[in-house]
Amino acid sequence: xxxxxxxxxxxxxxxxxxxxxxxxxxxxxxxxxxxxxxxxxxxxxxxxxxxxxxxxxxxxxxxxxxxxxxxxxxxxxxxxxxxxxxxxxxxxxxxxxxxxxxxxxxxxxxxxxxxxxxxxxxxxxxxxxxxxxxxxxxxxxxxxxxxxxxxxxxxxxxxxxxxxxxxxxxxxxxxxxxxxxxxxxxxxxxxxxxxxxxxxxxxxxxxxxxxxxxxxxxxxxxxxxxxxxxxxxxxxxxxxxxxxxxxxxxxxxxxxxxxxxxxxxxxxxxxxxxxxxxxxxxxxxxxxxxxxxx
Amino acid sequence: xxxxxxxxxxxxxxxxxxxxxxxxxxxxxxxxxxxxxxxxxxxxxxxxxxxxxxxxxxxxxxxxxxxxxxxxxxxxxxxxxxxxxxxxxxxxxxxxxxxxxxxxxxxxxxxxxxxxxxxxxxxxxxxxxxxxxxxxxxxxxxxxxxxxxxxxxxxxxxxxxxxxxxxxxxxxxxxxxxxxxxxxxxxxxxxxxxxxxxxxxxxxxxxxxxxxxxxxxxxxxxxxxxxxxxxxxxxxxxxxxxxxxxxxxxxxxxxxxxxxxxxxxxxxxxxxxxxxxxxxxxxxxxxxxxxxxxxxxxxxxxxxxxxxxxxxxxxxxxxxxxxxxxxxxxxxxxxxxxxxxxxxxxxxxxxxxxxxxxxxxxxxxxxxxxxxxxxxxxxxxxxxxxxxxxxxxxxxxxxxxxxxxxxxxxxxxxxxxxxxxxxxxxxxxxxx
Numbered sequence: 001x002x003x004x005x006x007x008x009x010x011x012x013x014x015x016x017x018x019x020x021x022x023x024x025x026x027x028x029x030x031x032x033x034x035x036x037x038x039x040x041x042x043x044x045x046x047x048x049x050x051x052x053x054x055x056x057x058x059x060x061x062x063x064x065x066x067x068x069x070x071x072x073x074x075x076x077x078x079x080x081x082x083x084x085x086x087x088x089x090x091x092x093x094x095x096x097x098x099x100x101x102x103x104x105x106x107x108x109x110x111x112x113x114x115x116x117x118x119x120x121x122x123x124x125x126x127x128x129x130x131x132x133x134x135x136x137x138x139x140x141x142x143x144x145x146x147x148x149x150x151x152x153x154x155x156x157x158x159x160x161x162x163x164x165x166x167x168x169x170x171x172x173x174x175x176x177x178x179x180x181x182x183x184x185x186x187x188x189x190x191x192x193x194x195x196x197x198x199x200x201x202x203x204x205x206x207x208x209x210x211x212x213x214x215x216x217x218x219x220x221x222x223x224x225x226x227x228x229x230x231x232x233x234x235x236x237x238x239x240x241x242x243x244x245x246x247x248x249x250x251x252x253x254x255x256x257x258x259x260x261x262x263x264x265x266x267x268x269x270x271x272x273x274x275x276x277x278x279x280x281x282x283x284x285x286x287x288x289x290x291x292x293x294x
Numbered sequence: 295x296x297x298x299x300x301x302x303x304x305x306x307x308x309x310x311x312x313x314x315x316x317x318x319x320x321x322x323x324x325x326x327x328x329x330x331x332x333x334x335x336x337x338x339x340x341x342x343x344x345x346x347x348x349x350x351x352x353x354x355x356x357x358x359x360x361x362x363x364x365x366x367x368x369x370x371x372x373x374x375x376x377x378x379x380x381x382x383x384x385x386x387x388x389x390x391x392x393x394x395x396x397x398x399x400x401x402x403x404x405x406x407x408x409x410x411x412x413x414x415x416x417x418x419x420x421x422x423x424x425x426x427x428x429x430x431x432x433x434x435x436x437x438x439x440x441x442x443x444x445x446x447x448x449x450x451x452x453x454x455x456x457x458x459x460x461x462x463x464x465x466x467x468x469x470x471x472x473x474x475x476x477x478x479x480x481x482x483x484x485x486x487x488x489x490x491x492x493x494x495x496x497x498x499x500x501x502x503x504x505x506x507x508x509x510x511x512x513x514x515x516x517x518x519x520x521x522x523x524x525x526x527x528x529x530x531x532x533x534x535x536x537x538x539x540x541x542x543x544x545x546x547x548x549x550x551x552x553x554x555x556x557x558x559x560x561x562x563x564x565x566x567x568x569x570x571x572x573x574x575x576x577x578x579x580x581x582x583x584x585x586x587x588x589x590x591x592x593x594x595x596x597x598x599x600x601x602x603x604x605x606x607x608x609x610x611x612x613x614x615x616x617x618x619x620x621x622x623x624x625x626x627x628x629x630x631x632x633x634x635x636x637x638x639x640x641x642x643x644x645x646x647x648x649x650x651x652x653x654x655x656x657x658x659x660x661x662x663x664x665x666x667x668x669x670x671x672x673x674x675x676x677x678x679x680x681x682x683x684x685x686x687x688x689x690x691x692x693x694x695x696x697x698x699x700x701x702x703x704x705x706x707x708x709x710x711x712x713x714x715x716x717x718x719x720x721x722x723x724x725x726x
Binding site for chain 2: 018020021023024025026027028029030031047048051055058059062063129130131132133134135136288289290291292
């Protein structure tokens, strides 16, 4: 695929036809080019990515009575339940922070991750009609599904800041790390989403697996409990779960918990990177036949 | 490149590089993965076990088939190449390969310039979004920049005739409005190469004509178009050359009139006079329609197989829908061998019945002594509900008009006198 065949090339004056020789050529071959060309093409289609994100956000809360409030209610109600059962009844330790804020600081990135994962996993199948009828870089679809969740994340994050103010907790200077942590959770959701969405095209088993997977993952991540409950020697292996780094990072940056997230973050980031690159390669191998199979 | 070299005699003189060059293109499908059923991991695991046991390899090969193979052709700039062939011949597969929706299994293709593809109108529309929002979304999906859309917004809305409903969610649009908006977006893409599949079969006649006009003007401004249509009259009107695909291979490529004639001659659904033909699985029905027409019967002649000039032609159209239909109006079109429309009539136009509410029934009609010269004629039937098509079968059947001494001169008409049988009076003034 020639990357210069940018379908979004600048519009030209209507009547002047450029000579054939000067037009960019699209070459169609059984095998696709190298991954780089595809990423260049993805950049050329960035506007379409924007449109997909905008559509998903716009449509998500259409004909709902509560609208965007859902973005806040989901982590908020989970927090209430967790505080009752784990905080009050089970007296779960919470690294010296009030339990409600302890769990909410984790639930905000977690809710984003869980929703983005589910949305991207089903994204290709949900866009089957597009896949069969139009060409554009297929990556845009799971990518858009993940990005669309970021807006919900910010709404919930505002509530988190409000709660912190109510509890009289000032964020630490480590808050500058938050953007990185957000990117890490986007990358993690995308990495898993790429695998699952591509698998879902061929095996609809994925659709039934995702809710179950998310549930298990929730307990494999220090959301209801602190990771300090684990023995020191298991911590690095534990941190191969990308969300461990994200959640511990959030608490450390906002609530100044004692967990030093350095090694944890390193392990989580590396795991995410490996998963993401492998996911991209797998996705790329499968995308050639999406239209035939979906 | 020297222009003095003799050109390939089969191709028109078109110096310069082609806009589309296809070389040995082929596409292989696995049979199991093509149908509506999807694989489950369980099946995959079961299959893996089977092949371990040594039984899988054989069935693997049998379950593949080539939807398209050894396709090579070139399209020079400014051409409208019409693509014809039966359902399942591979036309749509070829368009999908060229628009990069799916990757070929072998061969290569090159396309120059910006490619716009229109394999289905309204792809990417979201029912909850307004007309304006869908317009932007759909344009972006088809490859337009936001700045371009802004520029052409008025033009697109004007063409689609939906200005009043621009901010209404399109779930409240009629299907006709949706089609108009969708086509309008696509028509304003301004690509160098436009790939179009069968999109004109929907919508009302007036708008269809407008779309055809738009394609003509795209062509006039030097755009190259690859057009698939079941409607041979569309191909005849627009195409500068025709590519005929049959069974995944090129069956013919050349001059429009000749290629269409060859295609029509290659197979027919000949219906004997006084006979009946089931229409439930007719190859001329576009896949988008669920069968409503069930059967067609011909009567009106004692001589089976042939209709002598001057006799009445009678048809019965048996139809049955899976729901109540409203304002049902059948349309018949007669085409001659070369695909020229000879005659069209609807029950409504003829002052016949247009039932307000019906699910199943039989329309009978009689053409009184059709003034047609000898030759084979094809009957295309449509069923409209209001202004919307609920079924349509291209060349549902054919019949042959046989010559007779209709003018009482002892001369029998044959097929060389045009299609219209029209009595005339000849006089001579002898001034010798």
